[in-house]
Amino acid sequence: MTELTRPRRTVLGLVVITAGCAVVAVLTANSVIDTIVGLPFFLYLPGAALVWAVDPHGRRVSGWQRLVWSIGASIGLVILGGLALNLIGGLTRPHWLVLVAAVVVVLAVVAWVRGSPLPSGEAAVSGFEPSSEASAEEGRIRSISVRQGALLVGALAVVAGSLVLSLHSGAVTSREHFVQAWILPQPQANPWSTTAQTGITNHEGASRTFVVLEAVGKATATQQVVVTQQVVALGDGQTWVHKLTRKPGQTVRVTVALSSRPDQVLVSVNLARPVS
């Protein structure tokens, strides 16, 4: 029961890695580290533990097929685990960490029990699967030569270079430059509302300074239009929001222009006087 067979060593390793991933995920808030520990945590470890529990000596599946079953089983366990979490407490980060860690530990215990030494005469299978086909098509790659290693590195470099090219050309040539402006009565469903929210978001791809003109007035023929001007500096992606008030039925018009060309209106929005 205590002999450290290959399956037992492996599941022990799986438990240690799972615990390590869970602890690191709890302790850090760094997205790169979280990604490094989170992906195997969900996409490999629980399925690998299941495969080792079901087939500790690699007699049913081995080699690449074992890897495929491990990844498939991981995704399947996460999906079924998600359905279970939905019933018992919700799909939250702590629940996921506890669930996956618990699944791995339970399966590791099963694998430990079933991973006892094989009776003499029975051999565990390791490496690539034995095949029933002609020996001409048998074969394994036991080591990689320097040339082969260089070719693989070259392939990775080509992939990385292509990805950088795609990111660059996608960002540069497809990038749209614009500014969003909006005005919404508060609450939105009431066009007679006396308060409204107006705002702009800068999508110009760089910091810009805008001139925002708000013209409120003309609910009746005698009312004067009150115009206020604001100068707003926004970084790319930043939003400016402003709350304004009006009398019932008063129209509001908001125009936005670049401070460098205040006479050229980029966008404009308005609240009309609702029909009775």
Added chain:
Amino acid sequence: LPELALAMACGAAIVAVAFAGSRSSTSWAKNLYWVGQVTIYAIPAAFLLFRRSILKVEAIGIALLMPITSYLVLLYYSPTQFRFLDEFGHVQTAQAILSTHHLFHVNTYLVPSPQFPGLEIVTTAIVDVTHLSITGAGLIVAGVAHVLAGLCLYFIVAEVTGKPRISALAAVIFATSPHYQFFDSYFIYETIAIPFLLLAILAVVKMFKAEGRVANAWGVVAIACGAVTAVSHHVTSYMLLGLLFAFCVAQLFLPRPQRDWRVLAILVATAAMVAGWDLKVATDTIAYFKPEFEIVLGHHTAARSALIGARSSATPGKHAVSGNPPLFDTTMEYVSILLLMVLTVIGFRQVWATRRTGRQIAAVGLALASLGIFAVVGARGVAGPLLAARSLTFALIPVSFVCALALGDRLRQGSGSSEHTRKRRWVQRTPVIATVIVVAIAIGGITGGYPNFYSRMPGPFLMGAWERSVDSHNVDAATWAAERMSPNNGVASDFFTGQIMDAVGHQSSRRNIADLFLSLEYTNSDRALVRHQHVAYVVIDRRITKLLPTGGFYFADDPGKGLYSTPLPAVAIDKFETVPGVSRVFDDGTIVIYALKGSVSKS
């Protein structure tokens, strides 16, 4: 193998350069794209068909490299953003799970998406722990599932034939499916379900080869994989039932000692799970498919034709945009299907001839299922090329097996016969011909699949062009709507803007609203339409007045589909500026949103 990896990476890199060229509107991009695509398929096919012996690790390497390379093509097309409308629907489901920590919400774009939450469960779990964006985690999950599917198919054929060459060739042929490169790797629920369908089949095949308790255990594994498929995607689970049914039917054609009726138990158990899920949990599934059934049965087509006939007095102009693919695309698509059908017949006959020798349940089952390609061809005539292309994803699982047998086994048999010089010449040419056949099938698959011919290359915005109609204007406008507007407002817009407003903006776009945009003045009938359809906002992409609809239509149920020879006149959208009570609540210079609430009198 490293040479292969480098060569296939170079093929994908050529496609990436072509995409970059297309983004800059260069003339050579399209030709270079085809050079890259031919490289991606020709190199592994030629390697498998020309080499005298194939190492198992080389065969597995090709089965691994093929989906990786095809996924790279998708990444190179759009490395940072989803482009397919349905992907945004699944993003909405994932957002709802992340914000509420529970499943089964209402989705304003893709109603069944929350009811088949497999994809979103895995994605949100990764987002929860890694803090990646939904797009980042989704790309990883979809990529892993895509590669898993390619490897699963390899192992299925490897278990059935025991031949790495045939297995890897099947994986390459499977990769020629019309939707393999894009649709089957998008962030959509089918992507996560396909590997589980294949894992279920792999478990069944291993069950056939095992005996006693081990066979029972593989049966349980198959049912478990069926369960994950059932909760992940409706159509994939139905296709799994179809494949299991083919295995049951195959028993009837085999000698009694060869039969294994455990597969019937798996079929019944899986069918019960699928029915239970679809009837008790995914209760919107039937309603979702009803229009599709009506199209297949002809009812919907008739109704739509009547509608168009009643509304449209226009006739197609000389320069009308039809949205139909060019002759080359259509020809290659037909050639591809024809080649697949011929190879299927040849491969089927090979399996059928040897069905009584050894344990052949899985081979006969797959061969019987491969005849489904003829049903797909029939479906193309009834339901159109879109449904047929989507069905080919599933049909190609067994078809790739028999086609690989037809191409690979013939080659092996031929290489041993050297009696007649003429025959030897033919044999020497066979690898060339077989490689050309695989490449032709692949080209036909690409021309028949997504993205459509007009959006096959990335580039500037096009009107009504699916992947090319998603840009920062409409996505950011929809994001603004999700953040600033209440959900589920009735929206009238062109088809693509409306769909993005639904999926990203959580609004509810209306169909049959084309008249609102096709009239030059805001008439009483427009008012009635707004009231009848509960339209609260009109969302206008101004490019509708500058660009023709590449796919042939601007609107859902567009009466002018295939008839447009000029863009809509500006007056057709400017009319909203002068309607009393209508407010222009959003403007980004391209997208304008009008609120109609104030224009509708309380009376």
